[in-house]
Structures are given as structure tokens and as C-alpha cells.
Amino acid sequence: MKPPVDNEPLDVRLVTLALAAIATSTTELAIAEPGSPPREALAIALGWASLAAVAHAWLGRRKGLSNRISAVILAAAFLTPLAASAFRWITMGRPGPMELALLASLRNLVLALAATAHRAPTIRLAALASLFLVLCSSSLVDGSIVLGAIGLFAVVGGTWLALVYWRGLRLVGGRREIRRWPASPMLGVFAIVGVSAGMVALGPTRAAMALANLFPSSGGTAWDDPDARGGVGDGENEVKGAERPESIGFADSDVYLDTDRPSLYDAFNDMYGEPSKPRKLDRMIALSNQNVAEQRERPSENLRANRQFSAVRRGSKPTTPGKPAHREAGALLYVEGPTPLHIPLAAYDAFDGREWSEADLPRLLTPLIPERRGGPWFRVDRMASKAVVGTVAHRIKIAGLDSSSLPAPAHLRAFRMGEVDRVEFFDWACDGLLRMSGRTIPSSTVVETEAGVVDPSALRSVEFPALAPAAIDPPLGQAASTLLSSFTWGVPKGWGEVEAIVEGLRRRGVVDPKSVAPPGCEDVVEHFAKTARGPDYLFATTAAAMLRASGYSARLVSGLYARPERYDPRTRHTPVVGGDVHVWVEVRAADGTWIGVEPTPGYEMMKPPPTALATLRARMLAAWRRLASHPTACASLFVLTLASLRFRREAVDATATLAWRAGLYGSPRRIVLSTLALVERRARLGGSPRPSHATLRRWYGPMASDGDLELNQLLALAEWGLYAPEGSGPPRQAGRSIQESCRLVVRGWTLGRFRRARIVCEETST
């Protein structure tokens, strides 16, 4: 029978559940992937809170949840995220961010406490844990939603305190106060306080402004602190930091600075080597004086970088033996969001056998529509393709890259760049690629993007028109034509043929950055068809040339590739370094959408996020493979685990019995009590634990009712040991010594006997 402790009033429990729900919301906001809409996190939090409320109602009907069950629920809730993290570590090799697992554990603990909070101690613990969780999680999240959540928590927490105090009052007669608590005045007071706090925090005058002279700020007020990171104005140190962006890290800043950062052109040269220009012997002719004067003037510079991309390069410079290797340069970009990610920066659609020329502006420019949703966004008003599904969000932070091209994924749907809210700042570099007008994107700029993802399964139904090859393209050489025929033999036109070409190159080619085309090579496609080795731009060039020769509209795209392997769990970013410059191919579908294809082995296009079922299946498969690779160890571990589970009670009992035997000395009272402790432990292990409210004789007496003298004697001895005054002698033991009686009980009342003797104790003496 459970201890008859009254449940706390319903309103106290409901407010406690509300506190837990708010704490869960802030936690979900902290756990959510950066860039994901807050409504998803709030919906998840609502689901968790509803689950806790349902569990609370269900447990409440059971009238008295035992402490043991409560402890099991709390422990399971707390440990599940940690176990999931461990499982992920085993199956995927990465445990994931530890702080997120801990946050999830804390969230589960709070929810479990709220679900089991029917009595005063649990309710107080749940409220305290909710407060701790809100403070922890809100420190990890920015935004007005969190401020609102904290304000709401303050209001509900105040209500909780008032309710708990009110419900704890008792009348003189000892009965609980049954009058209704003054709900309206109290809620009114808390609403006024909450609205005031909300106005201060979220209203036209922000908290920092309202409290300008109450807290030190970064400057501009009477009380400023040079080291403050926020405040009314820009303090001295903050201004100094802003002048040197690298000193303050990445921020949403509109400070535009010119730096000596590497451009994309530099990055390509570092990666692939400089373009190899064939020496040409030109005949010199004399010019007229007028022309000579013009030539002496400094020619106008061509500031438009990367207008051409040469497929004949010198290769990257080998490191000098004996010298220490170069340290890896700092990142060009940091990507926050799903990877792998191709970031196109330039596209080339004309090829002469050696060099690609940059694509021209499209005839029809896709308009950019300004939008206001927590900042200035621009929507790319493009017709949706049925092959592009879903939406992935990224935050791309410009670090060392010096380029005017907007670093954004393909199939861009919307983007935001700091506080830039004028469309005139952007224009189209070519079809599908945006750039800043007339300037490069400054460092420290954060570009937020929302883009679609190509669904490979939907591409079969998309039309890819195969027209006659472009006349300006050089024809494929013999080896390349043979290779193309081998790839496309028997494959119908359309996406299937595109896929066959790309897959053929991936299957046949070997990525070798050193295997570049010779300087005098005039047909790099033919060269690659013969060698099947080379850097990624040769794969891409060959693929594009073969696709174009097959009649498809294809272009070469250069840009950056965010590798999943580079993901840093600590910072939750994927750095893109100079070694991640990449070249790939895009094929144009009938609806005008450029579909990226990846002909280079080792690179993957982004896939749509898998369904939960597919993810589960993949992880189970991975776990199974890992287990199957170590069959002996796994089988041994499994058997050991089963055996330890099956015989855990016996093991504990054997250990306790050994300890009892070792301690069988000292005063008779000590011996009796240690024997009693062993018997009680055996009863617990045997499934008949004595409840705390049952006396020894009422619990064990019925077990000894079959004339078991030893147990009866032990009970008499135990009562003497526990309750008799000092100096009184033990009860008579039928001629046996106390040690002998204790040994007889320990021998007679084994674990198995307690299992067989499971009985229901008479609960009370009434």
C-alpha cells in the first residue's frame, strides 16, 4: 500500500506543468538547428509538454506513485538523450555536441518531474529545475522569442510562488484553506508586471535603453564600461574591434572594409596552379605616332575577375622536401547548415578545347522581391521546378574570400545579407548566380539563404531536351567519342543519359590533382579520355563537353564545396578553406532550371533530408554492420550481459554474504543486526522487500509461520537488538549461541527460499 500523502491542488500542478512547458520551449529553441524556423521548435516543445500533461493525468489516476517508479522514470528520462548520444557515437562515429545532449537530458528531467509532480516535494523540485533549465537554455539563444519566454516564465513563476504559498496555508483547526485564492487580483498584478517587463524588453524602447543608467553599457551613457559587449552605444573597445573585423570574430555587421583577402581567382591559382598560356610568337609591326601615344597610356584594367577558366594549368606547387609544410590557410567561408553543399560562384558556358568563358547575363532577369521578416530578406521570384523540393537554410559567413559573387547554394529562394535592404546592391552575374553590384562582399558578412534541394528521384520525370550540339564547341576527339558511346550505349535520352555520362566518369576516372594536361594540349577532353586521371576541373570539363556533345545544355560551374568531414561540432560550423575550391557541371532542364551534377568521385551533391524512417533504417544498418564486423566480441558481450542480468541478484547476494561472514564478530547486538541486514537484503532481492511501514514481525512472521524456529529466533533477537535497552541480555536461544542461530538463518533462508515465500504482508494491525 502506498503512503497516503495528499496530492497538491490541481492549480498548483497545472502551473508547474506550465513552467516546465516554458522551459522546454527555450530548450528546444537552443537545441534547434541554426536557421530553422522557431515555430518548429515551439511545436516540438508543445508536443513534449502535452506528453508530460497526459502522463501527469494518467499517473494521477493511479493514486500514489511509488518512489521507486518515480526514480526509474526520472532516471530513464534523464539518461535517454545521453544513451542516444552514445548510440550515435557507436553507429556514426560522432557523438554530437555534448551540451545539446545535456540540455535534452535536463529537458527530459524537467518534463518527467512535472509529469510525476503530484506532491509538494516533487512540485518544488520541478519548478526549481524549470528555472535552472530556462536560465541555461536562454543563455544559448538570441532573439525576441527567448526574451518573451523569460518574461512569461517570470509571470508564471510568480503565480506559482503565490499559489504554493496560498495553498500551503492552514486554518487553526489544521484543515487546508479551502477558500478560493484571489485569482483575479494576483493574475492582474502579475499581468501588469509581465506587460511592463515585456514592454521594457521588447517594446520600442529596449531594455538596454530603458535601463541605460542602471547598468554599465559599452558607451554613450554616464556609466560605461570599456569591456561591455552591448549597451546603448558603441563603446571604445567595441569601436576599436569593429575597425579590425578579425578581432571580433563573425557578426552580422554592415562594416565594409577593403582587405587583402584572397579572391576566388587566387584560390583557384593556389589550388590548381596558374593557367598555362601557350607562347605565341607575334610579328611586330610599327605603329603610327598617334597609336604609340595611345599605347603608352596605361590600359584600363579589367576588374572583372574570373571571366575565363583555363582547363590547362600548371598544377599546384609541390612542397620543397625538408621544409615544413604550409600551414592551412584560414577559412574562406563558414557554413552553418546541412552539408555537403556546392556554392557556385561563377559559371562558364563557352569552351574552346582549352578554356572556358564565363556565361553571359540571362536575357530574362529573375526579379528580387524585398521581404521583411525579422530583417531585410530578398525573395528570388523564380518559377519553381518540380525537381526542386524542400527548403534548406544556411548561414554562410564570409571569412577570407574576396569575391563579388554571392556565396549561396543553387536554387536560391530567398536570402538576406546583414541589413542590406536595397535591391540595387545586387545583380545577376549569369543565370542563377547573384553578385554584389560593383564591389566585393566584405569580410564578416553573414549571408542567410533558403534554397531548394534537387530530388534525384524526381529528375526522371523532368525533361532534358537533347538538341544538336552547339556549333561553337569543338568536336569530341576519337577517344572521348568512344568513351561517350560506351557510357550512353542503349541509354535513352533525357536524365538517364545525363546520369550515365556522369556516373561513367565517376566510375572510370581517378582524381589526381597532379595529373594536369600538358601545357601545349589543345584538347583537354581528349587528353582526359585517354588518361582518365586528373583534377576535378578536368572531370567537370569532360562531363560538360560530353553532355554538350550529346545535345544537352551544360555549363561549367566553379565555386566552393563545403565538406561534411570538416564539420566542427564545437562551433557547429563547416569551414570552407582554400583547398575546397571545386568545379562541377550544371545541366539545364526544359523548364530553365540548372541542375547540378557531380562528375568528380569523392564529391556528392546535397540530397533532400531523409525521412525519419529512412534515417532509422540507415542507422540500424550501420549499427548492424558494426556489430557484424566483430562477431566474437559482440557475442561474448551479449552472453556476459545476459548472464549478468540474469544472475545479478545472486551476485549481489553472494557478495553481501561474503561481507557478512567477514564481519561476523563483535558484540552480539552487532552480529544480530548485521544478520538482519543480510536477511532484509535477501528479501529485497527475492522480491519480498519489507515496506518501510511494516514491522519485522508482521512482515517476516508469516513467512516463519510454518514452524521455522530459526527465523522466529532471529526476529526475537532482532527486536532485542533494535529496541532493548543497553545492558539487557538477549532472549534465550534454545541452547544455541547467537552466532549459531544467525548462521542457521542465513543457511536456511536463502535467496531462492525468499523467492518462493513471496507473500503479502498484513498492512496494519487493525
Next chain:
Amino acid sequence: MKVASAMMIGRPSMTGPEGAEAVAALRRVLNAALRGKADVVEMVLACLLARGHLLLEDMPGLGKTTLAKALAAAVGGRFARVQCTPDLLPGDLTGFRVYDPKSREFEFIPGPVFADVLLADEINRATPRTQSALLEAMAERQTTVDSVHHRLSDGFFVIATQNPVEQHGTYPLPEAQLDRFAIKLSIGYPGRDDERAMLAAAVGADPQAHEPVSPVIAADSLASLQASVASTPVAPAVRDYLVDLGRATRSHRQVGLGLSPRGLLIWQRLAQARAFLLGRGYVTPDDVRDVAAPTLSVRLGVDPGALPGVLSDVLAGVPVPTFSKS
């Protein structure tokens, strides 16, 4: 502690074989008078040894008077019986003063309360004024008539009865007065075998003849036994257990009036008596629980139908001291 308690009572204690024999004799007599009710007899004995008073609440004809008479005869004291009615006056219980023409003085005529064992039958039919007079005598073992105090017998023991079914025209005892009784018992109907044995014994017997009961213990010996009970040691852990139980009665939602400190004292004394009756020299939590029901039923302000549930809740809600408090 033992010596101090004995000195406090002012009587030498009686322990060991002598005490056990006296208890056995008392038990034998009461069991013979009240057949098949050994548990009731044990509680009556515990109440007697704890120097408490007994309230029997049961139907007519179940042996309440027989038990009282046998007890009075066994302890060798005077027995008096009062049938309480609404017109019973306090003086009818305590006694009164009458004018003696010869000596030209008022002479005190003692009432039934000056007996050693008093059976107050259907006490709830007496008026509150009369009940108060009796309850004062029970609490203080003295009575006051015309401003003159009169000491009662040291072994003054009251057995009061009340009928639970006929409530019309009764004056239910208030909680404050119920607290003067140590325990409340219901004798209950005997078992089938006991009733058959009773009928068999009655065949051929003279209905008017009563089997005489010889005193088995002197009044002084009873006082010594009571002193022995009072000196039975109670471990601190068991005392804590009692305190926790008492506090649990006060915080139970269905209990309007919890256990008073006086009730707690009586409970401990009854537990001591219980241990003494079992021949044990110390009190265990089992002793406390054994006497819990009759002790609490007389003094908890609770609906009679809810009493078993309340007792169960109270006992189940307080951990028994074992290792932690030993």
C-alpha cells in the same frame, strides 16, 4: 529509569515469575468469563495494567457486565454497577451528604465511584452533567462533594458501555470526555464453536446461580503490576515512532481532531502493558501497533465508518524504526 518510574508510582514493581503468574491468573479468569475472546481479554488486561479506563461499545447481551464483574472479582475489589439514565444525578454517582439528627452533622454517603471496579452501563444515556461528574472522577481519581475532596481507590477502574445502535435520547460523549478513556473495544459476537460450548455448559445449570469467582490477585499486587508496566523501557526510536504516528493523525485530511499529548502518553503506557503481557522487557513497534486501533478509536475525531481507513493510512504512512534510528 525502572527505579525512577516505580518510585514515581510509589509502589514496588512486580516482575519476573511472580508477575507472570499473576497475569496468567487474571487472564485465565477473564477468558473463562468471556469465552472465545482472548484478544479482547488481552486489551482489557492491557487497559487495566496501564491504569486506564475502558469503554465498551457493543450490542446488549454480549458479556460486557459479565466481563466487568469477573474483572472486579478477580482483582479482589469492590464492584459497583450504575445503569445510566437521563434522570441519574451526579450525586447518585459520587455520593451525597445527609443530615444526621443524632450527631447534628452532615454525613457523607459514598456513591458507586468509590468501588474498585465500576460498570457504568449505557453511559451515553446519562446527562452531560452526570457524565462530567463521572469523568472527573476517572481523570483525577477523586471526587468533590460540597467542596470536600474525597480520594477514590488507587485501583479505580471504570468500564463504561454504550449501545451503538439506539441513539435516540442519548447524549453522545464529547471528544474531550472520550479522551479520559484509555481504549474503546467492541466485544463482538462469539464464534460458532464458542456459542455451542456456551450452550452445552448452560444445559442443566441453574439460571440464577452464578459461578463464584475468587480473587486471584490482591489490590496491592495489581498496583505493583501497574508499576512494573510503567517502568518497562521504551527505546528512543520507538518513542520517535510514537511521536510520528501521533503527528500523522493530526495531519490526516479526514481527522478533525488528532491525537492529544495525553492520548500519546496513554498510547505509550498501553504499549508498555502490551509488552509486559507478552513477557517482554522492552517495547517494540509491534506493541505500539497492536494497541493502536483501540487507543485511537476512542479519541480521533473521525467518522466511525472511516476509522479503519484512517488507521491504515496513519500506520502505513510512518516508517517503522529499524536500522536508521536504532
